[in-house]
Amino acid sequence: MQYRDYGKLGFKVSALGMGCMRLPMIIDGGNAEVDRKKAFEMIRYAADNGVNYFDTAYGYHRTMSESIVGEALEGERRKRVKIVTKQPLFAMPAQADIRKNLENTLKKLRTDYIDVYLIHNINPGASWEEVKRRNLIGEWEKFKSEGLIGAIGFSYHGNEQCFVDILDHYDWDMAQIQQNFMDIEAQATERAIKRCGKKGCACVIMEPLRGGGLATPPPSVKAIYDAYPVKRSAADWAFRHLLDYPEVSCILSGMSTLEQIKDNIRLFSADDAKPGCLSVADKDLLSRVRDHYTALRSIPCTGCRYCMPCPNNVDIPNTFSLYNDGASFENFDQPRRGYSFAVKAQTDASQCVECGQCEEKCPQKINVIETLKTAHKTLQGWVE
Numbered sequence: 001m002q003y004r005d006y007g008k009l010g011f012k013v014s015a016l017g018m019g020c021m022r023l024p025m026i027i028d029g030g031n032a033e034v035d036r037k038k039a040f041e042m043i044r045y046a047a048d049n050g051v052n053y054f055d056t057a058y059g060y061h062r063t064m065s066e067s068i069v070g071e072a073l074e075g076e077r078r079k080r081v082k083i084v085t086k087q088p089l090f091a092m093p094a095q096a097d098i099r100k101n102l103e104n105t106l107k108k109l110r111t112d113y114i115d116v117y118l119i120h121n122i123n124p125g126a127s128w129e130e131v132k133r134r135n136l137i138g139e140w141e142k143f144k145s146e147g148l149i150g151a152i153g154f155s156y157h158g159n160e161q162c163f164v165d166i167l168d169h170y171d172w173d174m175a176q177i178q179q180n181f182m183d184i185e186a187q188a189t190e191r192a193i194k195r196c197g198k199k200g201c202a203c204v205i206m207e208p209l210r211g212g213g214l215a216t217p218p219p220s221v222k223a224i225y226d227a228y229p230v231k232r233s234a235a236d237w238a239f240r241h242l243l244d245y246p247e248v249s250c251i252l253s254g255m256s257t258l259e260q261i262k263d264n265i266r267l268f269s270a271d272d273a274k275p276g277c278l279s280v281a282d283k284d285l286l287s288r289v290r291d292h293y294t295a296l297r298s299i300p301c302t303g304c305r306y307c308m309p310c311p312n313n314v315d316i317p318n319t320f321s322l323y324n325d326g327a328s329f330e331n332f333d334q335p336r337r338g339y340s341f342a343v344k345a346q347t348d349a350s351q352c353v354e355c356g357q358c359e360e361k362c363p364q365k366i367n368v369i370e371t372l373k374t375a376h377k378t379l380q381g382w383v384e
């Protein structure tokens with residue numbers, strides 16, 4: 001296993017981190033719950049075979065993930081791994097909840113300290129303003145001085161501009177962002193990785209395979225990989241794109257089977273999977289793959305967000321992006337899961353009241369209302 005510096009904090013973490021949001025499930029009709037036996041086996045295997053970084057969150061698996069991670073790692077394993085968890089604003093409506101929730105999380109994780117504590121999914125606009133207004137960082141600094149948490153960070157899925165505002169606002173220990181070779185100009189962009197590096201802020205990557213889609217390319221993308229003289233799996237190429245950045249501390253993979261863990265440990269243990277591992281020709285290959293995936297996206301949305309804000313809070317670009325992911329990966333499972341968060345946040349397409357404001361603003365002349373209906377039909381109905 002390859003280990004990397006964790007920003008300015010003076011310790012190293014495994015380049016592969018285990019994201020505990022896609023643990024194996026037992027699905028029985030409409031009921032779905034984590035397969036605890038398999039989940040314990042996977043988490044313990046990872047901890048015993050080089051992975052020392054476990055990422056969970058209050059909300060994962062209907063708030064069950066933290067307790068599963070805590071039980072799996074309790075005892076000797078806990079001492080040699082880093083446990084990272086996240087607290088969302090919606091779970092702390094009152095100021096007193098900030099401490100109450102941390103105490104509850106510590107109990108679930110069966111530990112007396114959390115290595116890295118994150119504000120979960122800060123959004124540009126309202127949620128970032130709320131973080132500042134409620135002095136959340138100040139409250140968490142108290143936890144740090146009490147030894148209850150070791151480091152303070154945030155996870156983020158928004159745009160580049162707000163990312164810069166957040167990063168420059170405070171001396172963060174870590175930032176967790178979505179990046180992969182498809183998103184270099186999306187989300188916080190690949191420039192966010194360099195920004196973190198310059199500030200000594202550990203940069204942790206989520207969605208390296210874009211919900212798993214990049215690991216299972218459709219035949220036309222597979223043909224591009226197959227024609228290239230260097231033979232690697234699609235997942236290996238996607239991970240190497242990120243391992244190439246020296247500023248990346250850890251890449252989280254939401255693994256659902258023991259085989260995936262074993263495969264990923266092997267990929268992250270390769271001697272040459274290091275910064276600088278991609279040649280000019282390799283980068284050109286990934287750029288051609290990116291162009292091909294982009295061409296498979298059936299809604300011509302560029303993500304410019306000129307149509308936003310929608311007066312009824314529909315997140316139009318997010319809906320189209322999820323639909324396009326499904327279309328280009330020829331698999332809608334993960335986009336459906338992503339869309340379920342929009343349904344919960346009431347930003348999904350069913351909120352549209354057909355006012356038509358967005359259509360006037362769209363430079364791509366997309367028939368937004370009808371396209372939202374089509375996307376909603378395909379994306380709805382995810383069962384966690």
Ligand code: SF4
Pocket residue numbers: 309310311312313314316351352353354355356357358359368369
């Ligand atoms: S048509 Fe629908 S999506 Fe567009 S702005 Fe109006 S409510 Fe929002």
Ligand code: SF4
Pocket residue numbers: 300301302303304305306307308316317320361362363364365366368
């Ligand atoms: S304005 Fe059009 S292209 Fe831009 S994000 Fe909205 S739907 Fe997409």
